[in-house]
Amino acid sequence: MNRRTYRSITALAAVGLFAGAASAPALASGGGGGVTKSGHCSAHSTWKLNAKPDNGRIEVEGEVDSNVAGQHWTWRILHNGGVSAHGRAQTLGPSGSFSVGRRLVNASGADQIGWRAHNPATGESCAGNLTI
Numbered sequence: 001m002n003r004r005t006y007r008s009i010t011a012l013a014a015v016g017l018f019a020g021a022a023s024a025p026a027l028a029s030g031g032g033g034g035v036t037k038s039g040h041c042s043a044h045s046t047w048k049l050n051a052k053p054d055n056g057r058i059e060v061e062g063e064v065d066s067n068v069a070g071q072h073w074t075w076r077i078l079h080n081g082g083v084s085a086h087g088r089a090q091t092l093g094p095s096g097s098f099s100v101g102r103r104l105v106n107a108s109g110a111d112q113i114g115w116r117a118h119n120p121a122t123g124e125s126c127a128g129n130l131t132i
Contacts, residue, residue: 033132041066041117041126049115051132054103061101062115064126069093071119078114078129079104 034052041047045066052059060077069091076086077100089098104113110131117126 035130035132037128037130039126039128041124043122043124045119045124045126047115047117047126047128049113049128049130051111051113051130053106053132056106058104058106058111058113058132059101060104060113061099062117062128063097063099064089064091064117065095065097066091066119066124067096069096071096072121073098073117073119075100075115075117077102077104078112078116080107080112 032053034050036048036050038046038048041064045064048061048063048065050059050061058079062075062077064073064075070093071091073089073091074086075089077084084104085100085102087100089100091098104111112129112131114129115127118124
């Protein structure tokens with residue numbers, strides 16, 4: 001191998017090691033293993049559901065985007081078939097959306113997470129599920 005080829009290989013190896021080392025903390029801090037699902041509600045709104053492992057628990061976030069500020073919604077987060085959390089929320093401007101987050105117990109095996117939201121004034125409803 002000549003000197004020029006050796007330098008090229010050495011330079012490429014150094015760049016590869018640096019790139020790998022620089023990206024490792026970013027991957028580690030992301031938690032990994034997250035799942036996101038989204039879809040359309042029964043009228044014009046959309047929903048999104050995120051879940052990811054977090055220190056032995058499951059971090060869950062549900063969101064509804066109606067593009068109308070000031071709407072009142074009821075919501076529920078389901079975990080393995082039962083209601084884990086519920087409440088009321090109001091869409092905020094200018095986006096006309098709301099989101100709620102909870103940390104759930106991470107049961108052994110796969111966890112079924114559900115998201116339900118309902119607007120009593122318009123009758124619109126949103127529903128989504130994921131497995132983590």
